[in-house]
Amino acid sequence: MPVNTSYRDQENIFSFWPRHNETILKRLESKDAWLSTRRGIEISRVKDALEHEMTLNIGPQHPATHGVLRCMVKLDGERIEKCVLDIGYLHRGIEKLAESKTYQEFMPYTDRMDYLAPYANNVAWCMAVEKLANIEVPERAQWIRMIMCELARISSHLLWLGVGLMDAGAVSVFLWTFQGREDLYNIFDEVSGARFTVSHSRIGGLATDLSAKAIDMIRDFATRYEEIIRGWQKLLNRNRIWIDRNRDVGTVSADEAIALGLTGPNLRGSGVPYDIRTFEPYLKYDEVDFIIPLREEGDCLARYHIRVEEMLESIKIIHQCLDRLPDGPIRADDAKKAYPSKNEVYYSMEGMIHDFMYTETGVAPPKGAVAYHAIESPKGELGFYLESDGTGCPWRARINAPSFTNLQGLESMMEGHPVADIVVLIGSIDPVMGEADK
Amino acid sequence: MSESLNFHFTPVDEARPDEENVHAKASTDVTDVIKAIQEQFPGAVTEVVVYAGEHTVFIAGEVFLQVCTALKEELGFTYLVDLAGVDRFREDAPRYEVYYCFVNLKAGKRLRIKVRVEEDDAVLPSITGLFKAADWNERECFDMLGIRFEGHPDLRRMYMPEDFAYHPQRKEFPLLGIPGSLPLPPRTPEGELTMDPFAAAHSGSPAKSYEEPAEHDED
Numbered sequence: 001m002p003v004n005t006s007y008r009d010q011e012n013i014f015s016f017w018p019r020h021n022e023t024i025l026k027r028l029e030s031k032d033a034w035l036s037t038r039r040g041i042e043i044s045r046v047k048d049a050l051e052h053e054m055t056l057n058i059g060p061q062h063p064a065t066h067g068v069l070r071c072m073v074k075l076d077g078e079r080i081e082k083c084v085l086d087i088g089y090l091h092r093g094i095e096k097l098a099e100s101k102t103y104q105e106f107m108p109y110t111d112r113m114d115y116l117a118p119y120a121n122n123v124a125w126c127m128a129v130e131k132l133a134n135i136e137v138p139e140r141a142q143w144i145r146m147i148m149c150e151l152a153r154i155s156s157h158l159l160w161l162g163v164g165l166m167d168a169g170a171v172s173v174f175l176w177t178f179q180g181r182e183d184l185y186n187i188f189d190e191v192s193g194a195r196f197t198v199s200h201s202r203i204g205g206l207a208t209d210l211s212a213k214a215i216d217m218i219r220d221f222a223t224r225y226e227e228i229i230r231g232w233q234k235l236l237n238r239n240r241i242w243i244d245r246n247r248d249v250g251t252v253s254a255d256e257a258i259a260l261g262l263t264g265p266n267l268r269g270s271g272v273p274y275d276i277r278t279f280e281p282y283l284k285y286d287e288v289d290f291i292i293p294l295r296e297e298g299d300c301l302a303r304y305h306i307r308v309e310e311m312l313e314s315i316k317i318i319h320q321c322l323d324r325l326p327d328g329p330i331r332a333d334d335a336k337k338a339y340p341s342k343n344e345v346y347y348s349m350e351g352m353i354h355d356f357m358y359t360e361t362g363v364a365p366p367k368g369a370v371a372y373h374a375i376e377s378p379k380g381e382l383g384f385y386l387e388s389d390g391t392g393c394p395w396r397a398r399i400n401a402p403s404f405t406n407l408q409g410l411e412s413m414m415e416g417h418p419v420a421d422i423v424v425l426i427g428s429i430d431p432v433m434g435e436a437d438k
Numbered sequence: 439m440s441e442s443l444n445f446h447f448t449p450v451d452e453a454r455p456d457e458e459n460v461h462a463k464a465s466t467d468v469t470d471v472i473k474a475i476q477e478q479f480p481g482a483v484t485e486v487v488v489y490a491g492e493h494t495v496f497i498a499g500e501v502f503l504q505v506c507t508a509l510k511e512e513l514g515f516t517y518l519v520d521l522a523g524v525d526r527f528r529e530d531a532p533r534y535e536v537y538y539c540f541v542n543l544k545a546g547k548r549l550r551i552k553v554r555v556e557e558d559d560a561v562l563p564s565i566t567g568l569f570k571a572a573d574w575n576e577r578e579c580f581d582m583l584g585i586r587f588e589g590h591p592d593l594r595r596m597y598m599p600e601d602f603a604y605h606p607q608r609k610e611f612p613l614l615g616i617p618g619s620l621p622l623p624p625r626t627p628e629g630e631l632t633m634d635p636f637a638a639a640h641s642g643s644p645a646k647s648y649e650e651p652a653e654h655d656e657d
Binding site: 017018019020022023024027031032087088091093095096097099100127130131132134135136258259260261263272274279280282365366367368369370371372373374381383385387388389395396398400404405407408412437438 | 451452453454457459460461462463464465466487489490492494516517518519520522524525528537539541543546548550569570571572573574578582591592594595596597598599600601606607609611613621
């Protein structure tokens with residue numbers, strides 16, 4: 001393999017990737033600000049006599065960028081004229097990694113994508129594989145998955161709320177929402193044995209059943225937090241500072257949101273009722289009663305309302321799931337399609353062989369099978385597109401990550417706003433770089 | 439022995455389109471749309487593959503852009519959900535294919551379109567003019583597989599730095615990367631750039647992140 005030595009000749013040894021920065025700057029100069037030109041906001045082409053123009057690099061290491069997001073902005077005074085986002089600082093190539101892992105082996109990697117709601121990712125991956133291999137999941141497992149997905153949604157939205165408010169200057173809410181996340185971590189701990197990266201869902205079902213204690217904890221959480229979230233609404237919905245920071249910031253109309261491909265609460269904040277839970281109902285979402293919060297303003301305030309209302313709807317769903325949770329197995333009873341139970345593995349020869357075979361090769365969907373399955377993750381449509389070549393590893397695993405799609409929209413949304421709105425805008429889009437960078 | 443032993447688990451069953459899938463959704467049944475495309479562009483649809491209740495519509499590369507325009511303007515598929523490339527590698531030429539996932543928000547339909555791309559001439563027309571959302575996805579596809587999109591306003595790499603010379607999601611690209619292709623910062627203040635982060639895997643010795651203390655002579 002040829003070794004690239006051109007960097008060694010550089011004067012400054014730290015100037016790795018010199019061309020990368022050049023191209024970003026070049027792009028910033030040549031760019032046509034799409035949203036601004038649509039709205040008739042003119043970008044000054046005249047010579048900058050007063051030297052108001054400045055090119056500023058924000059991130060990748062900046063506390064308000066929610067990870068490693070790099071924004072190159074061209075400023076005219078305090079207004080952003082153009083913006084180029086640079087992502088990839090957390091790129092681990094998990095699509096490539098998936099191609100050399102068995103389907104079950106890859107599941108822990110999904111925890112590290114949207115690390116604020118790992119359970120939703122686990123479920124998304126497992127459901128995509130189940131569709132590809134045509135595996136039926138027992139009822140009880142589906143209801144439990146739904147509960148945990150909604151808890152993951154609350155967990156993700158709690159972080160967004162706390163951090164978003166901290167970006168806007170209010171630190172106390174951050175401490176309260178993190179208390180909420182702490183309670184959720186305890187639930188995940190009780191359910192799966194891990195607080196953060198749960199990896200609890202299995203292809204064909206779940207790793208373990210909910211304990212009685214876990215059910216009590218979830219019910220207690222759902223009961224308590226309905227009141228608490230309503231309290232936060234009382235604090236924020238009519239809060240002068242919060243409204244002033246958010247209203248008419250990053251406004252996107254419904255058509256623009258569709259064109260930009262926004263997804264999740266960002267799309268619904270612009271008045272497009274696209275939610276996978278009702279668009280293509282998966283699990284048991286067609287059997288529970290809930291509404292999809294919708295706003296038409298399309299600004300940061302609308303997105304705030306949507307997410308907070310979504311948390312309340314999630315609590316409603318969790319209550320219904322707990323009431324209707326049926327008895328029964330939690331994993332498909334087919335050794336070719338799901339792991340056998342630990343009882344079988346420890347006390348029968350066949351069980352042990354099946355366990356070994358499942359770890360070694362796992363589920364092998366037929367050759368030429370392709371499937372796309374999406375769920376409504378807290379950030380939006382999280383879809384996995386899988387292609388099988390008949391072996392135990394996917395031939396191609398494509399991740400349609402909502403944060404990636406939303407960040408693309410953010411690049412256009414930022415243009416025309418003051419610098420101070422950047423932090424609010426990034427917060428309101430709610431990107432997670434682990435997912436966007438894959 | 440002429441026959442080599444193959445320990446890979448290769449099931450005999452092929453994907454069957456008629457198999458009932460428990461996860462199949464009503465939204466992915468797009469027979470009407472396929473018929474509409476076939477009527478408007480005879481010969482455009484080269485193949486339709488059905489699996490798990492999903493139609494994969496293969497479109498000929500020459501009329502692809504016209505089909506996309508019709509999809510957006512006449513058939514209501516205004517929302518581009520996903521776009522990505524696939525390396526077919528072991529199959530017959532053409533080597534690559536790009537898949538597009540469109541959604542019709544009003545009718546509640548999801549459509550998957552695939553276009554095949556030759557290896558020697560991996561160029562496709564860009565659909566960024568029609569769907570703004572294709573911008574980053576096309577960049578990602580270019581970055582990962584090296585498929586160029588003609589008419590894309592900004593075909594830079596998405597994830598990898600511009601200085602990177604390879605397309606990592608091609609099947610021939612090694613999983614551990616190519617040493618020297620992506621220099622990383624030095625491990626120590628005076629050190630060299632880290633050329634191979636997986637030196638141990640390439641039978642070298644990994645760079646140390648600390649200075650070795652000078653050896654003392656015992657006298």
